[in-house]
Amino acid sequence: MLEVRGLTVRYGETLAVDGLDLTVGDHEVVCVLGPSGSGKTTLLRAIAGLEPIETGVVLRDGADLAGVPPHRRGLGLMFQEHALFPHRDVIGNVAFGLRMQRVARDRVERRAREVLALVGLAGFEHRSIRELSGGEQQRVALARALAPEPSLLMLDEPLSGLDRALRDDLAGELRQVFQRLGVAVLLVTHDHDEAFALGDRVAVVRAGRIEQIGTPVEMWRRPASEFVARFLGWNVTDALGARCAVRADALRLTPDGAFAGTVVERTFHRDHFLVRVALRGRDETLDVAIRDAEPPAPGDSVRLAVDADGLVPLAP
Amino acid sequence: MRRLTWALPLAFLGFFFVYPVVTIIGRGLWPGGNLDVSPVGDVLTDPGLRRILWFTIWQAAVSTVLTLVAALPAAFVMARLRFRGRTVVRALMTVPFVLPTVVVGSSFRALGFGTSITAILLAHVFFNYAVVVRAVGGLWSHLDPRQEDAARVLGATRLRAFTSITLPALRPAILAAASIVYLFSFTSFGVILILGGPSRATLETEIYRQTTQLLDLRLAAALSIMQLVAVIVLLVVTGRLQGRQAVAMTLAPAGEAARPVRERGDRVVLFAVLASAGALLGTPIAVLIVRSLDTQTGFGFGFYRALGTLRDDSVLFVAPAEAIGNSLLYATAATVIAVLVGGAAAFVVARSRHGGVLDTAVALPLGVSAVTIGFGFLIAFDPPIDLRSSWILVPIAHALVAIPFVVRIALPVIRSIDPRLREAAAVLGASPRSVWREVDLPVAARGLLVGGGFAFAISLGEFGATAFIARPDRPTLPVVVFRLLGQPGAQNFGAAMAASTILVVLTLAAVLGIERLRAGELGTF
Numbered sequence: 001m002l003e004v005r006g007l008t009v010r011y012g013e014t015l016a017v018d019g020l021d022l023t024v025g026d027h028e029v030v031c032v033l034g035p036s037g038s039g040k041t042t043l044l045r046a047i048a049g050l051e052p053i054e055t056g057v058v059l060r061d062g063a064d065l066a067g068v069p070p071h072r073r074g075l076g077l078m079f080q081e082h083a084l085f086p087h088r089d090v091i092g093n094v095a096f097g098l099r100m101q102r103v104a105r106d107r108v109e110r111r112a113r114e115v116l117a118l119v120g121l122a123g124f125e126h127r128s129i130r131e132l133s134g135g136e137q138q139r140v141a142l143a144r145a146l147a148p149e150p151s152l153l154m155l156d157e158p159l160s161g162l163d164r165a166l167r168d169d170l171a172g173e174l175r176q177v178f179q180r181l182g183v184a185v186l187l188v189t190h191d192h193d194e195a196f197a198l199g200d201r202v203a204v205v206r207a208g209r210i211e212q213i214g215t216p217v218e219m220w221r222r223p224a225s226e227f228v229a230r231f232l233g234w235n236v237t238d239a240l241g242a243r244c245a246v247r248a249d250a251l252r253l254t255p256d257g258a259f260a261g262t263v264v265e266r267t268f269h270r271d272h273f274l275v276r277v278a279l280r281g282r283d284e285t286l287d288v289a290i291r292d293a294e295p296p297a298p299g300d301s302v303r304l305a306v307d308a309d310g311l312v313p314l315a316p
Numbered sequence: 317m318r319r320l321t322w323a324l325p326l327a328f329l330g331f332f333f334v335y336p337v338v339t340i341i342g343r344g345l346w347p348g349g350n351l352d353v354s355p356v357g358d359v360l361t362d363p364g365l366r367r368i369l370w371f372t373i374w375q376a377a378v379s380t381v382l383t384l385v386a387a388l389p390a391a392f393v394m395a396r397l398r399f400r401g402r403t404v405v406r407a408l409m410t411v412p413f414v415l416p417t418v419v420v421g422s423s424f425r426a427l428g429f430g431t432s433i434t435a436i437l438l439a440h441v442f443f444n445y446a447v448v449v450r451a452v453g454g455l456w457s458h459l460d461p462r463q464e465d466a467a468r469v470l471g472a473t474r475l476r477a478f479t480s481i482t483l484p485a486l487r488p489a490i491l492a493a494a495s496i497v498y499l500f501s502f503t504s505f506g507v508i509l510i511l512g513g514p515s516r517a518t519l520e521t522e523i524y525r526q527t528t529q530l531l532d533l534r535l536a537a538a539l540s541i542m543q544l545v546a547v548i549v550l551l552v553v554t555g556r557l558q559g560r561q562a563v564a565m566t567l568a569p570a571g572e573a574a575r576p577v578r579e580r581g582d583r584v585v586l587f588a589v590l591a592s593a594g595a596l597l598g599t600p601i602a603v604l605i606v607r608s609l610d611t612q613t614g615f616g617f618g619f620y621r622a623l624g625t626l627r628d629d630s631v632l633f634v635a636p637a638e639a640i641g642n643s644l645l646y647a648t649a650a651t652v653i654a655v656l657v658g659g660a661a662a663f664v665v666a667r668s669r670h671g672g673v674l675d676t677a678v679a680l681p682l683g684v685s686a687v688t689i690g691f692g693f694l695i696a697f698d699p700p701i702d703l704r705s706s707w708i709l710v711p712i713a714h715a716l717v718a719i720p721f722v723v724r725i726a727l728p729v730i731r732s733i734d735p736r737l738r739e740a741a742a743v744l745g746a747s748p749r750s751v752w753r754e755v756d757l758p759v760a761a762r763g764l765l766v767g768g769g770f771a772f773a774i775s776l777g778e779f780g781a782t783a784f785i786a787r788p789d790r791p792t793l794p795v796v797v798f799r800l801l802g803q804p805g806a807q808n809f810g811a812a813m814a815a816s817t818i819l820v821v822l823t824l825a826a827v828l829g830i831e832r833l834r835a836g837e838l839g840t841f
Contacts, residue, residue, distance in 0.1 A: 096746075097744035
């Protein structure tokens with residue numbers, strides 16, 4: 001189990017991580033979700049011992065890691081853009097951590113091949129890193145981090161920089177690997193699809209602090225603040241009397257809807273349209289998700305109704 | 317580890333560079349423990365010495381102008397025109413720069429120039445051609461040709477577009493190249509010694525003459541101080557000029573700026589450059605090789621065979637062929653020293669906040685000339701610190717000259733090591749020492765290997781320092797060439813040609829090895 005209490009990391013004047021508390025239980029996958037510059041990477045680096053901590057503690061199974069250098073922490077970190085060793089082949093990368101533990105040579109070899117097979121790269125042992133595609137490099141990086149069986153696996157934006165179809169495939173593979181190994185995982189990302197797909201719990205961070213933490217379902221049902229709501233793509237509106245968050249698919253176009261407005265923009269999103277409606281008499285717009293085959297076009301007048309289960313009042 | 321990487325280059329420079337230089341200054345200005353500037357005054361007032369100083373200055377200036385005139389068109393061709401065999405031509409143009417100075421000297425003697433000012437100037441152009449092509453052509457190939465196109469579209473003539481757009485952009489590179497050529501010509505030693513004859517001396521050759529023939533160490537020290545001051549003034553002035561010239565430019569990736577040869581004008585320039593480069597750079601080497609084979613009894617390897625024996629009337633103490641072994645041994649030792657010290661220095665420069673200081677410090681021996689190093693060794697490592705009987709002194713002097721090159725070559729490679737690779741290794745359980753062994757060293761190795769190749773080539777051809785400190789019974793190849801050229805007779809001349817040709821072959825082998833390594837992997841990380 002990993003516990004972070006009151007962690008603060010300072011870069012000059014700014015606090016990259018600001019008094020952050022977080023726990024990752026054994027076998028638990030926690031996703032830290034936040035926009036770029038919110039301190040996600042710094043959090044991982046601080047836990048790994050690569051970044052000096054101003055205040056706070058990092059505990060692994062109750063033991064304080066202060067003063068323990070990175071190479072003795074027994075944690076795994078998969079870097080953004082992978083940081084694979086260019087002068088070693090695939091198996092040379094995967095075996096590296098085991099060699100550093102002075103594992104016997106034949107066991108190193110066996111274990112490295114085993115992990116490569118786990119990530120679907122059996123037969124790639126002696127390929128050069130430079131010949132690999134982005135997705136293959138990502139798998140090698142995962143195998144390299146997993147091979148020494150770290151007590152906690154940390155992943156920094158593991159799927160960024162890959163094209164969409166590949167991301168979806170690899171996200172599925174990651175989930176399977178996490179389940180099969182039962183390893184504790186701390187993953188940071190700016191992509192909420194990724195966080196919600198992979199995390200047992202999701203923590204939304206903003207400026208080095210956790211805004212909200214909970215299971216994906218809790219989070220999706222009740223965003224705790226305007227920031228979280230907006231970040232998850234909810235509408236935030238005052239049209240209902242008080243400040244509320246409204247999910248785009250909780251708004252319906254219906255002739256007897258309570259709100260009148262005009263369509264100003266229509267965009268296509270894979271399995272639905274998103275229609276932006278300017279409310280009549282108010283200086284605000286609402287995004288409406290529509291799955292009909294015949295969505296309204298810009299300029300059309302529409303009326304909107306709200307489903308109560310997609311409506312969350314926000315604290316003023 | 318960190319402390320050792322600082323300590324090694326500093327200790328090496330301190331003992332083998334600062335100490336000898338301080339000894340020179342002491343010998344020149346504090347003879348017998350009292351400050352006495354009269355020898356330096358003598359240099360400035362003695363008409364003979366003033367003539368030497370003046371000759372040193374003007375021959376370097378003329379050499380620089382001639383080199384620019386000859387090489388700037390070649391820089392244009394290499395940067396802007398795409399033609400078949402371009403890479404081969406580029407490699408061939410670089411060859412003269414790595415050739416030993418005594419080989420350059422003996423090649424121009426082979427051409428039949430005898431000792432003359434023309435021969436000196438031509439040899440300097442021959443030697444420095446590549447400096448201008450590389451420095452100016454390098455920048456030129458990164459200049460966006462569309463800027464000139466834009467000027468043309470806006471109504472500028474071709475000439476106007478060149479003088480108002482391209483030339484100002486090239487100025488920093490031209491200035492840098494010119495100052496390097498001037499410095500090299502100013503401190504030229506082997507070429508002047510071989511092609512100048514007794515009547516033409518520069519500061520460098522005069523230091524040598526005063527030391528070895530007239531045994532006036534005090535005057536030699538005074539001349540060395542003059543030389544030091546002149547070089548420092550030169551470096552400061554050119555540094556200032558370049559600092560003022562530096563402008564931010566938008567640079568295009570190299571190669572995109574080159575265009576295929578289509579227009580008539582391009583064809584004429586290309587032909588003129590290739591023909592003149594061939595004549596200027598190719599002829600001396602070709603004639604050298606021919607004359608090494610042209611014995612009194614027809615073509616053959618007679619002169620090469622003669623290198624194996626020590627003739628009774630020889631000025632040498634050993635058979636010339638032994639010098640090949642000496643040269644290879646010294647070059648190997650110099651390479652090891654230069655890679656160790658230069659590699660450590662490169663890591664410090666790349667990683668340490670105050671590393672820039674060391675970068676400048678290791679470049680100093682190159683700037684103050686090999687002759688100063690040789691002369692400094694000669695007077696500093698006399699008893700009580702007696703190292704003169706040890707053969708290791710020669711490779712150490714060579715290493716001093718080679719270290720700046722090793723640092724320059726290794727530095728970009730070390731800087732290219734992504735810090736996250738080191739962090740990734742640490743998180744995977746590698747201790748700082750293991751990170752160094754597993755990440756830094758393997759990645760830097762190729763840069764150090766290439767630097768080592770250069771160190772080897774430099775050591776093979778080094779003459780300025782070697783002339784002072786090589787023991788008569790352990791000469792290097794350049795020393796043998798020089799001694800043989802100084803003797804009359806066709807046999808000696810032929811042997812000098814043969815020994816020079818062997819030097820050319822050894823040097824080219826080292827350089828080709830480097831090119832292969834470079835072409836392979838370097839810079840692809």
